[in-house]
Amino acid sequence: MPAPTRRSFLALGALGGLLSVCGCTDDHDKNARPTAEDADRPLRQRQLAATDALLADYDAVIAASPADAARLGDLRDDVLQHREALAQSLPASSPAASASASTAAARTVAELAASERRTAGRRLADLADASPALARTLASVAASGAAHAAALGDTGPIADDGPPPSASPSPTASAAPSGSASPAAMRAADVEALQAALAAEHAAVYGYGVVGAFLPVGPQREDGRAAYAAHQARRDAWQRLLAAGGASPAAAAPGYRLPFQVKDAATAGRLAAHLETQLTAAYADLCATTALRARAAAALRECALRAARWGADLPALPGLAAADPAPSASAT
Structure with missing residues (x-):
């Protein structure tokens, strides 16, 4: 191979300078790609x-x-x-x-x-x-x-979330699947997050069965019945959505171990608050999905509101803050 001449060195130097001025390098092209952080900034x-x-x-x-x-x-x-x-x-x-x-x-x-x-x-x-x-x-x-x-006394609807204005604002209305996303288009990660939310709803339905047995006749028992029906409706909605997408919905466990003993109305209310608080974590994870984001946000909000009504001390970031261990499921 012949030795490079002074002219070839000058040519290479000029080309390198041109690339430097223009910024036309492979590394620059790779680094110029926008990141999720850039997209989130506005x-x-x-x-x-x-x-x-x-x-x-x-x-x-x-x-x-x-x-x-x-x-x-x-x-x-x-x-x-x-x-x-x-x-x-x-x-x-x-x-x-x-x-x-x-x-x-x-x-x-x-x-x-x-x-x-x-x-x-x-x-x-x-x-x-x-x-x-x-x-x-x-x-x-x-x-x-x-x-x-x-x-603070304002229980009006939240814009851009929940059922449309023409629909009834009942707890079961917002639990039904809505939106244009096709279940068949769900990613594997979305299915996994939805299965986790379904498993949490199974536990909540069981837990509210226990709660209702200890609440006295009156407003508290009516609140318990409404919450029980809402969680049944959302459980059924998630099961239908998974089945329509070709996935096998997670089944309820044979039995559930409660986080503490329920023996009166006070501990029943405490269990209800605990169940709702734990559900916020499942729905915060579901909010990271694409097809189910709006519905997950509605569920997260409803659980947070019910937890507060049952006397829970909600963290500033429901579902994201560290919570007590969730009620664990075990075969009986």
């Missing part, structure tokens, strides 16, 4: 703006009603945790600075409750376009916002 920024506006509403209502400061302060702390979860991978920013730049609309607790409900709807509006990880966070934050709104 959604996260939009959600941060909505969170800062909600924080400004809290500050305005707390300032106008000092008597409610303690109660509202706990809810505001949850919203700060929402902000932290939504701000992941974004440059650090101060919520106080962002909030002070806007004019708070809420001046009463009722207006603050409505603001919580509207903001929960904004979370769900971005659900379809979010990455699986961000979708789980958005659904959890929306469920928390719905629980906040209910605690």
Whole structure:
């Protein structure tokens, strides 16, 4: 092979410089591909703006009603945790600075409750376009916002979630399959997550059978019956969806071991709260799917609301925070 000449060195040097200036390298092309983090960035920024506006509403209502400061302060702390979860991978920013730049609309607790409900709807509006990880966070934050709104007296529907306006808002209505996604198009991971949710519903149906046996006649027993029917309906809906997609729905276990002994109305209510809280984790995982995301978010919200009604101390991020061990199933 002949030795390279000075002219060939100059030519190679010029070509290398041209590639360097143009950035035309294989490594550059690979690194230029957008990541899920890049795609999520506009959604996260939009959600941060909505969170800062909600924080400004809290500050305005707390300032106008000092008597409610303690109660509202706990809810505001949850919203700060929402902000932290939504701000992941974004440059650090101060919520106080962002909030002070806007004019708070809420001046009463009722207006603050409505603001919580509207903001929960904004979370769900971005659900379809979010990455699986961000979708789980958005659904959890929306469920928390719905629980906040209910605690403040606003139990209105959450936009972009649940049954259509013309449908009855009963617990069983939103449990039925809806949407345009075909069961046959579900990925294996979606089927696996749905099977896990179905198994959790089997346990919940069993658990509510125990709960109902210890509740006295009255509003509590009616709440227990409504929850029992809702979980039966959702269990049946998931079974139909799996069967339509060619999968064998997971069967209920022969028996279930409860996390503690139920012996009166108080422990029955505690078990109901425990069951609903555990279900939020199953539905947070289901929110990471594509075909079932909206329905999973609806289920997550309903479980969070029922858990709160049964007296559960909901975490700021239902379904994402560490929870007690779920009731385990064992053959009897």
